Amino acid sequence: MTRWVALLRGVNVGGVAVRSADLAALFREQGFGQVKTVLATGNVVFDADTEPATAEATALKSLIETALSERFGYDAWIVLVPQQDIARRASAYPFELDDARQPYILFGSDDAVLDELFDAAQALGSPEDRIARGDGVLYWSLPKGRSTDTPVAKLVAKAKYRSTTTNRNLRTVERIASA
Incomplete structure (x- = not known):
């Protein structure tokens, strides 16, 4: 299990409004555990059964971007980083x-x-x-x-x-x- 951070680009600026509660709900619906949003700038910390630096991590990034685009109606881009690397x-x-x-x-x-x-x-x-x-x-x-x-x-x-x-x-x- 890896503790991940999804850093969303371009939310809550330029007309793209994403509430933290809605963002957390989306991540829970995707099956991720221990979901927590940090501030209102598009930061989501969550657990997933995906190891860093693997094809599965690339697929995880794509899955999240697609889910964000479909739910919130914008071209979603994220940077996906293991939380330990953030620190x-x-x-x-x-x-x-x-x-x-x-x-x-x-x-x-x-x-x-x-x-x-x-x-x-x-x-x-x-x-x-x-x-x-x-x-x-x-x-x-x-x-x-x-x-x-x-x-x-x-x-x-x-x-x-x-x-x-x-x-x-x-x-x-x-x-x-x-x-």
């Missing part, structure tokens, strides 16, 4: 925490895309953005209040990255890790 990635955050900066972790389901994003972000040479490559993630630090308009924010928001990436504030990730 490890949060504790590896490499930048100093500072009241003037926002700490984010950008999760990805495709390492090649994360490599491409990292290289593109480095090429921007943005003095506002700090970015580092981690295991299955990019760590990102930017000035508070600038999460949509720094050079890296604009890069991350490109449509070509939507189906394989999603970001979370470090404090949210820490809450997910302990859920």
Whole structure:
């Protein structure tokens, strides 16, 4: 049994409203155990009889995306991560925490895309953005209040990255890790 985290992309923004109770009910209907939603930003922690890094894990991701699309009527994309990896990635955050900066972790389901994003972000040479490559993630630090308009924010928001990436504030990730 694996404790999984489904990180949904694009819910409760841009007109896609998904209530936490409805989201949890959908996961229970799919047969998952110990379902818990964390905050209202599309984070579901659950148990499934699927091992990480297997064809079954890929099928699990697809099953969840299909169920979300059918139930809530939007193009659903998730990043599926074992909960133990969430905790490890949060504790590896490499930048100093500072009241003037926002700490984010950008999760990805495709390492090649994360490599491409990292290289593109480095090429921007943005003095506002700090970015580092981690295991299955990019760590990102930017000035508070600038999460949509720094050079890296604009890069991350490109449509070509939507189906394989999603970001979370470090404090949210820490809450997910302990859920």
